Amino acid sequence: MRPKSIVIVGGGTAGWLAAMMLSDVSARRGWGSKVTVVESSKIGVIGVGEGSTAVFRQMLRHFKLDEAEFLRETGATIKYGIRHRDWRRLGHSYDGPIDTPQMVAGAADLDLYAVAAGRSVGEAHLFQHLLNGNRAPVSRREGRDVQAGPFHYAFHFDQALVGAWLRRKAQGITLIDDQVQGVERGEAGISALVLESGQRVEGDFFLDCTGFRRRLIGELGGQWLSYADVLPVNRAMPFWVDIKPGEEIAPCTLAWAQKSGWMWWIPTQGRYGAGYVYSDAHCTPDQAKAEIEGVLGYEIHPRKDIIMDAGRQRDAWIGNCVAVGLASSFLEPLEATSIHGTIVQMMMLSEWLGQGDGRERYNAAVGTQVDDFRDFIRLHYVSERRDSPFWCDVASSHPQVVRDRLAQWRDHIPRPADFPRFPPGLEHLGLAHVQEQLYVPVMDGLGLLNRQAAQAEMAANPKARDLARATHAGLVKEYTRAAAQCLPHRAWLQSLSG
Numbered sequence: 001m002r003p004k005s006i007v008i009v010g011g012g013t014a015g016w017l018a019a020m021m022l023s024d025v026s027a028r029r030g031w032g033s034k035v036t037v038v039e040s041s042k043i044g045v046i047g048v049g050e051g052s053t054a055v056f057r058q059m060l061r062h063f064k065l066d067e068a069e070f071l072r073e074t075g076a077t078i079k080y081g082i083r084h085r086d087w088r089r090l091g092h093s094y095d096g097p098i099d100t101p102q103m104v105a106g107a108a109d110l111d112l113y114a115v116a117a118g119r120s121v122g123e124a125h126l127f128q129h130l131l132n133g134n135r136a137p138v139s140r141r142e143g144r145d146v147q148a149g150p151f152h153y154a155f156h157f158d159q160a161l162v163g164a165w166l167r168r169k170a171q172g173i174t175l176i177d178d179q180v181q182g183v184e185r186g187e188a189g190i191s192a193l194v195l196e197s198g199q200r201v202e203g204d205f206f207l208d209c210t211g212f213r214r215r216l217i218g219e220l221g222g223q224w225l226s227y228a229d230v231l232p233v234n235r236a237m238p239f240w241v242d243i244k245p246g247e248e249i250a251p252c253t254l255a256w257a258q259k260s261g262w263m264w265w266i267p268t269q270g271r272y273g274a275g276y277v278y279s280d281a282h283c284t285p286d287q288a289k290a291e292i293e294g295v296l297g298y299e300i301h302p303r304k305d306i307i308m309d310a311g312r313q314r315d316a317w318i319g320n321c322v323a324v325g326l327a328s329s330f331l332e333p334l335e336a337t338s339i340h341g342t343i344v345q346m347m348m349l350s351e352w353l354g355q356g357d358g359r360e361r362y363n364a365a366v367g368t369q370v371d372d373f374r375d376f377i378r379l380h381y382v383s384e385r386r387d388s389p390f391w392c393d394v395a396s397s398h399p400q401v402v403r404d405r406l407a408q409w410r411d412h413i414p415r416p417a418d419f420p421r422f423p424p425g426l427e428h429l430g431l432a433h434v435q436e437q438l439y440v441p442v443m444d445g446l447g448l449l450n451r452q453a454a455q456a457e458m459a460a461n462p463k464a465r466d467l468a469r470a471t472h473a474g475l476v477k478e479y480t481r482a483a484a485q486c487l488p489h490r491a492w493l494q495s496l497s498g
């Protein structure tokens with residue numbers, strides 16, 4: 001199928017990303033599709049969701065969008081990874097830098113060496129050094145910015161500002177500000193939408209980007225698979241905190257474990273977007289607010305009370321309609337998987353739309369993608385903490401899939417062969433997924449990697465050990481020096497504003 005008319009309902013981050021990516025593929029393939037976005041200014045966007053992954057930067061590059069303009073106009077900041085505080089035990093902290101030094105290490109196994117040597121796996125990551133020093137990703141030479149390394153970093157941003165910026169950048173897209181009130185069914189699925197104003201919008205391919213309302217996919221009988229049995233938190237209390245003048249902006253997300261869940265703490269240029277994600281079986285909203293105020297030492301003003309039903313559509317693509325963004329799946333934002341997932345899904349859709357088995361491939365891949373995110377997130381809760389009813393309950397209820405993973409990695413650290421490449425058939429796109437590069441830092445931080453097994457593996461191959469040791473030492477030296485030359489993060493962001 002080569003859609004002549006694509007109608008996207010929803011103008012949040014998901015809707016505008018989908019609009020840009022599908023109009024791009026239509027132009028590249030010569031389909032000449034007309035792309036229409038229907039959004040409702042009366043309903044608005046979710047207004048939370050502030051951490052991206054490196055895929056977002058790849059997307060900016062793909063569309064030749066100017067990164068400095070993006071940072072300036074959306075007030076975004078740089079993100080090198082996630083700092084996990086108090087997850088393993090109170091007072092303990094570990095980082096998950098998102099660069100992939102293995103990419104430049106050739107045959108040297110950096111993680112295996114670091115674990116065997118009893119060193120943090122982050123040490124050989126450029127991003128760990130940039131994060132430690134609160135540095136920008138560039139140094140300045142002769143008035144020009146020079147990138148410190150080849151790796152893509154991520155961003156923190158205000159989701160509403162990014163949606164508005166993407167809308168300004170999207171070209172050749174018809175925008176209708178109205179509300180979908182009715183869905184007319186046809187043989188393929190949906191034939192037209194009826195809007196509040198009475199206007200009818202016909203199309204041959206539809207995207208449901210209506211957030212938690214799931215306005216279109218619901219009409220087609222979309223089934224929600226709940227993850228409530230795997231993920232222990234179900235409620236979010238977002239709030240904002242001002243950044244003080246002159247205060248350095250940490251280029252990482254803080255995920256800070258609390259008594260009944262965890263708090264996110266994300267800097268944009270003007271404020272912190274923060275929130276407590278908790279289990280309402282273990283504390284009430286009032287108790288959650290009091291707990292956070294106790295931790296921070298001041299009063300907070302919650303912006304919303306969000307009931308979270310983590311899960312995904314059984315089939316995100318039904319008939320001629322694909323659910324995208326929050327309409328398709330939702331997980332607690334511990335690894336910023338949502339916007340990342342949307343971008344990867346739109347890349348898969350761009351590849352498979354028009355192929356006979358495209359829908360089956362897409363549904364299977366999205367199911368695997370989101371289930372893999374879920375399992376990875378749940379693994380973060382394998383903790384030594386037993387200081388509250390929540391942590392005791394979590395410790396006694398690890399799902400089978402997590403116990404299987406831990407058993408699998410009792411005698412070796414996670415390695416590429418443990419993960420089927422994803423998405424199947426699209427390896428050439430080089431899309432990031434939750435695999436060894438994400439599992440190793442988290443398991444290292446939680447103390448779940450087997451150092452003796454790593455030592456035995458290295459000892460069995462002295463040549464490989466020597467290569468890994470030398471490469472590791474070279475990278476630590478190089479990245480320490482490179483980070484020291486980079487500009488301070490906040491000063492660099494301010495310099496982009498002129």
Ligand SMILES: Cc1cc2nc3c(=O)[nH]c(=O)nc-3n(C[C@H](O)[C@H](O)[C@H](O)COP(=O)(O)OP(=O)(O)OC[C@H]3O[C@@H](n4cnc5c(N)ncnc54)[C@H](O)[C@@H]3O)c2cc1C
Nearest residue numbers: 010011012014040046049051180210211325326333338339
């Ligand atoms: C607490 C929380 C924290 C999060 N943190 C992160 C994070 O750190 N990183 C991350 O990647 N993601 C995060 N997310 C997810 C992220 O917010 C979403 O993936 C992202 O904002 C995309 O949302 P959306 O576009 O699907 O939905 P929304 O932003 O809700 O947009 C829905 C759109 O649909 C329109 N609409 C709805 N109904 C109708 C109708 N009947 N007719 C016409 N238009 C309609 C609305 O007007 C709106 O434009 C978080 C989510 C939550 C709840």
